[in-house]
Amino acid sequence: METLYLTHPSCRLHEMGEWHPECPQRLDAISDQLLASGVMSYLDTRQADAAPREALLRAHSAAHVDALAAAVPAVGYHALDPDTQMNPYSYQAALHAAGAGVQAVDAVMGGEAPTAFCAVRPPGHHACRDQAMGFCLFNNVAIAAHHAMARHGLERIAIVDFDVHHGNGTEDIFAGDARVLMCGIFQHPFYPHSGTPARADNMVNVPVPAYTGGAEVREIVTRIWLPRLEAHRPQLILVSAGFDAHREDELGQLRLVEADYAWITNQLMQVADRHAQGRVVSMLEGGYDLSALGRSVVAHIRELARM
Numbered sequence: 001m002e003t004l005y006l007t008h009p010s011c012r013l014h015e016m017g018e019w020h021p022e023c024p025q026r027l028d029a030i031s032d033q034l035l036a037s038g039v040m041s042y043l044d045t046r047q048a049d050a051a052p053r054e055a056l057l058r059a060h061s062a063a064h065v066d067a068l069a070a071a072v073p074a075v076g077y078h079a080l081d082p083d084t085q086m087n088p089y090s091y092q093a094a095l096h097a098a099g100a101g102v103q104a105v106d107a108v109m110g111g112e113a114p115t116a117f118c119a120v121r122p123p124g125h126h127a128c129r130d131q132a133m134g135f136c137l138f139n140n141v142a143i144a145a146h147h148a149m150a151r152h153g154l155e156r157i158a159i160v161d162f163d164v165h166h167g168n169g170t171e172d173i174f175a176g177d178a179r180v181l182m183c184g185i186f187q188h189p190f191y192p193h194s195g196t197p198a199r200a201d202n203m204v205n206v207p208v209p210a211y212t213g214g215a216e217v218r219e220i221v222t223r224i225w226l227p228r229l230e231a232h233r234p235q236l237i238l239v240s241a242g243f244d245a246h247r248e249d250e251l252g253q254l255r256l257v258e259a260d261y262a263w264i265t266n267q268l269m270q271v272a273d274r275h276a277q278g279r280v281v282s283m284l285e286g287g288y289d290l291s292a293l294g295r296s297v298v299a300h301i302r303e304l305a306r307m
C-alpha cells in the first residue's frame with residue numbers, strides 16, 4: 001500500500017493575479033521536486049473528486065457555500081477580501097480541494113492507503129464557517145474531519161497545523177467540539193491576529209515570536225503537543241500542512257528547515273501508529289517560497305510514506 005497523492009487540474013487554474021504569492025506554480029514546485037527526487041514513483045497518484053454539498057455543509061453554512069457559488073466571475077476576478085479573489089475556475093478548484101480531503105479520508109479509513117497528501121489549492125485553514133479569508137474559500141481540513149466523524153463514525157480526531165499563520169478558520173469551526181483536538185504553532189503577533197488566548201480547551205494554540213527556529217519548535221512539540229495528542233488518542237490525524245514557517249519563506253519570519261518538517265511528521269506518525277492504525281491525511285496550506293516549498297513537501301511525504 002502506497003501513500004496517496006491527490007490533486008486536480010482545476011487547482012492549477014485557480015489564480016488571483018500575477019502578483020499573488022498563492023499561485024499555481026506552487027503545485028508545479030511540489031510535483032517537480034517529487035519527480036526529481038524519485039519520490040513520486042512511490043506514490044499512488046489520484047485525481048480528486050469534487051466535494052459533495054453535504055460534506056461542505058458540515059463545516060460551512062449554506063449561505064457561505066451559495067455566496068461563493070454565486071460569486072464566480074465569468075471573466076476576470078471577484079474580490080472576497082483584499083487578499084482573496086476568485087477567477088472563473090476558483091469555485092471548481094475549491095470543490096476539488098475540499099473533495100481531496102474527503103476522498104483521502106475514505107481511502108485511509110477503507111484501508112486502501114495508510115496515509116495521504118493532498119496537493120491542493122486554494123488552501124483552507126483561514127476559511128471560517130461563514131467567511132472566506134486569507135486565500136481560503138472552504139476549510140478543507142475541517143470538511144475532511146467532519147466527514148470522518150459523520151461517515152466513518154470516528155469519535156476522536158486530531159488536526160495538527162504547522163503553518164506559520166494561526167488556523168483561525170479551523171478554530172472557528174471546532175472550538176468547543178471535544179471530539180477534535182487541534183494542535184497549532186504559529187508566529188505571533190502576526191496575521192490573522194487570533195489564536196491567543198485559545199477559544200476553547202480543545203485548541204492547543206502555541207504562539208511563538210518571529211525568528212523562532214527548529215530547536216525551539218521541536219521542544220514545544222515534545223513538551224506541549226505530544227502529551228495532549230497522547231491523551232486524546234486520535235483515531236485519525238489530519239495535518240494542515242503549511243510550509244511558510246520555512247526560513248526561506250518571506251511571508252513569515254520563522255526559521256524551520258526541511259529536517260524540522262520531517263521530524264514533526266515523524267512524531268505525528270508515531271502517535272498515529274499508537275492510536276490511529278497509522279492513518280494520517282495531510283493537506284497543503286501555505287508555503288510561498290517555491291524552492292523551499294517543494295523541498296519541504298518532499299521531506300514531509302518521505303515520512304508519510306516511511307521512505
Ligand SMILES: [Zn+2]
Nearest residue numbers: 163165244286
Ligand atoms: Zn500560512
